[in-house]
Amino acid sequence: MxxxxxxxxxxxxxxxxxxxxxxxxxxxxxxxxxxxxxxxxxxxxxxxxxxxxxxxxxxxxxxxxxxxxxxxxxxxxxxxxxxxxxxxxxxxxxxxxxxxxxxxxxxxxxxxxxxxxxxxxxxxxxxxxxxxxxxxxxxxRLSANDWSGVREIMEQRFGRAEWNFGSQPRFNQQRAQRFAFGEIDARLEVRKGRIEQIRLLGDYRTRRERGASNGP
Incomplete structure (x- = not known):
């Protein structure tokens, strides 16, 4: 949907x-x-x-x-x-x-x-x-007691990562995109639903590197 x-x-x-x-x-x-x-x-x-x-x-x-x-x-x-x-x-x-x-x-x-x-x-x-x-x-219309019960259920079950995302296995993700200044290859390491490491590879140059090459 x-x-x-x-x-x-x-x-x-x-x-x-x-x-x-x-x-x-x-x-x-x-x-x-x-x-x-x-x-x-x-x-x-x-x-x-x-x-x-x-x-x-x-x-x-x-x-x-x-x-x-x-x-x-x-x-x-x-x-x-x-x-x-x-x-x-x-x-x-x-x-x-x-x-x-x-x-x-x-x-x-x-x-x-x-x-x-x-x-x-x-x-x-x-x-x-x-x-x-x-x-x-x-x-x-939900009463104050109703809302209290809703929040309790949310905290105990529906708001927990285990319910929404399951076991959350470890995985790596890789995406590459070419821009005018070069290609960026992004590689992510994900553990328990969190991005723990990002590596950016490619044939691009940083702004400092470009400035150095254009210097006197």
Missing amino acids: YHDAGNLNFSFITDSGPGRLKNFRFFTEPVVRVLQSLGVPAQLQGRNDLVINGRKISGNAQFASGRRMFSHGTLLFNSDLEEFVHALKIKQDKIQSKGHQSVRDRVANIAEYAEREMDVPTLRKKLLDGIFAETGIRRY
């Missing part, structure tokens, strides 16, 4: 009862109806994609544990699609099999189709108002 400041996410946490797990239509229909009310011709395509005129604006995924489940979706509202293309690598034959020649042709921003100008906070409010009105969900 791709995220930037022009991207909005929505999540439903609920019981994994009959007709909910793997039923993406159940969770995306309220979102689609709100978008359509804004003049955006969105629709569910395939199993878990929202599209506008065949161009993807949302991907959805689900996770279940015990009797509870989580359904999550993204919305490309006003994202940097050029960065999106660089960030995601999709097999070329998969793109062409769907009648598109590039990743850029295959995705779109909701803002391109909205009847009036809006920003991400406005879209968020529209979605909340529409979903709450349709489903009967009530707004709940």
